[in-house]
Amino acid sequence: MTLSEAQLKIRSYQTRTFDVESQDKVVRGVVAALQDLGFIIERANAPMGLVTAGKFDKGGFVELTVTVRAKGTRQNEVRVNALFNTQPIDDPNAYQNFFTAVERSLFISS
Amino acid sequence: MRTTTRSSRPFLGTSRQSAVVVLGVSLLFASLLLGCATPTGNPEDFFKPTPESLQVRALQTRIFETPDEKELLSASAAVLQDLGFQIEESEVDMGILRAAKERSAREFSQEFTQGLVLLLSATASVFGGANAIFIMPVDLHQQIGATLATRPVEGEGSRFTVRILFHRKVWKGSGQSGDQSIPPGADRMQMIYDAEIYQQFFAKLAKGLFLEAHEI
Numbered sequence: 001m002t003l004s005e006a007q008l009k010i011r012s013y014q015t016r017t018f019d020v021e022s023q024d025k026v027v028r029g030v031v032a033a034l035q036d037l038g039f040i041i042e043r044a045n046a047p048m049g050l051v052t053a054g055k056f057d058k059g060g061f062v063e064l065t066v067t068v069r070a071k072g073t074r075q076n077e078v079r080v081n082a083l084f085n086t087q088p089i090d091d092p093n094a095y096q097n098f099f100t101a102v103e104r105s106l107f108i109s110s
Numbered sequence: 111m112r113t114t115t116r117s118s119r120p121f122l123g124t125s126r127q128s129a130v131v132v133l134g135v136s137l138l139f140a141s142l143l144l145g146c147a148t149p150t151g152n153p154e155d156f157f158k159p160t161p162e163s164l165q166v167r168a169l170q171t172r173i174f175e176t177p178d179e180k181e182l183l184s185a186s187a188a189v190l191q192d193l194g195f196q197i198e199e200s201e202v203d204m205g206i207l208r209a210a211k212e213r214s215a216r217e218f219s220q221e222f223t224q225g226l227v228l229l230l231s232a233t234a235s236v237f238g239g240a241n242a243i244f245i246m247p248v249d250l251h252q253q254i255g256a257t258l259a260t261r262p263v264e265g266e267g268s269r270f271t272v273r274i275l276f277h278r279k280v281w282k283g284s285g286q287s288g289d290q291s292i293p294p295g296a297d298r299m300q301m302i303y304d305a306e307i308y309q310q311f312f313a314k315l316a317k318g319l320f321l322e323a324h325e326i
Contacts, residue, residue: 027204031259035170035273036163037156038301041257046203055156056299062156082156089153097157 013092015079016099017071020106023049026068026076029106037101039064060085064098078102169305171273172312172323173263179205182260182270185318189311195256205260205270215252215280224248240288247285247292254278254302271326274311276302 003011020026027049031041039053039062049068054061064082071077080098082089089095176182180202187197187207195209224246231244255277263269279299285292316323 024203028259028261031204031206032261032273035257035259035275036159036167038160038166038275040255040275040277041206041208041259043199044201044204044206046201051204057156082153084153084156089156091153094153094157097154101157101159 010090011079013095014081015077016102017075017077018103018106019074020076021074023068023070023076026078026106027051030066030068030078030102033098033101033105034066036105037098062089166301166303167273168326169303169308170275171271171326172315173269173271173326174316174319174321174323175269176319176321177268179260179262179270182272182319183207186258186260186272186274186315189314189318190256190258192314193311195254207256207258209256209258211254213252213254215249217249220248242288243286244288245284245286245292247282247294247296249280250283250294251281252278272312272315274308276304276307276311278302 018026020029024046027044027046030051031044034041034051034053037055038057039055041051041053042063043052044050051066052064053066054063056062062082062084064080066078066080069077069079078099080095082094082098174182183200183202183205187200187209190197190207190209193211195211197207197209199208200206227244227246231242235242256274257277258272258274261271261273263271277299279297282294282296284294312323
C-alpha cells in the first residue's frame, strides 16, 4: 500500500524532529505542553513513547495521540494526530501551534 | 348585556396575560438555549496557550527537592487515595498518574430553577392551550478526575516539578420539552481552578514526604 500525496502532506505537518537526544526528555516535554494547554492525559506508555490526551473545548471533544521515536542517535521525532468530535483535524496551523507549545516546554522550561 | 361585558373583559385580560406568560417563557427558553449553544471553534486555538496559562500553571505546579522520583509518585498516589480517588492509570517511567472519584452533582439552586421553569411552563400551557411544559435537565452525577505528572527540573537531578490538574465531568438527568422528552446523559467537562483544592493536595504531599513544596 502506498501513501497518497495528500496523506504524505498530512503526515509531514503532523511530524516534527527535535534535536534532543533523550526520548524520555521529549516525552515529558510533550506531557508538560499538553498540561499547559489544559489537556487531560488519558494513557501513557513509556517504552512506546506514546501519550493520548483529551479535553472538552469550544463545545466539543479534542483528542490526540502522540508518539515519540528516536531518529538516529541524536534526535527524536514527534508525531501527533488530533481529532475534534471524532473528525480528524487537518489544519496545518493547529499542528504548528502544538509543536510551538512542545518547543516552548522543551527549551524554555522554568 | 352586563353579563356579556363582564365575561368579555376577563377574557381579553386572560389572553393578554397568557401572551405575556408565553412570551416570558419563550424568552427564558431562548436564553437557556443560548447558554447551552457554543460556537464551533477554530482548531488552531485548541493548541494555543490562553492568557491565563501561566497563572494556571503556577496554581497546579510545585517543586520538590528530592532525588527520588518514584517516592514522589508513590506519595502522590497515597495522597490521592486519602482524598478518595481511585488510581486508574500509572506510568512510572514517565512520571504519570491518573485518578478519579465519583460524586453526586445535585445542587439545590439547579433543582429550584427546574421547579420554577416547570411551574412557569405549566402555567403557560394552561393559558396558551398548547403543551409547553419544560422540565429542565439538572446535573445528577459527576466524576472528578486528577492527572499528575512529575518532571525533573532541567539540569538538576535532585529537584522535580509536580503538576496536577483537577477536572470534573458532569452528567445531566432527563428532562422534557413539550411532548418531546430530553434523554439523560448529556455531559460536559470543566477544569477545576479552585486554589484551595490544589493547596490542600500539595500540603498533604509535602507532609507525606517530610518535604517543603516550593512554588514555581
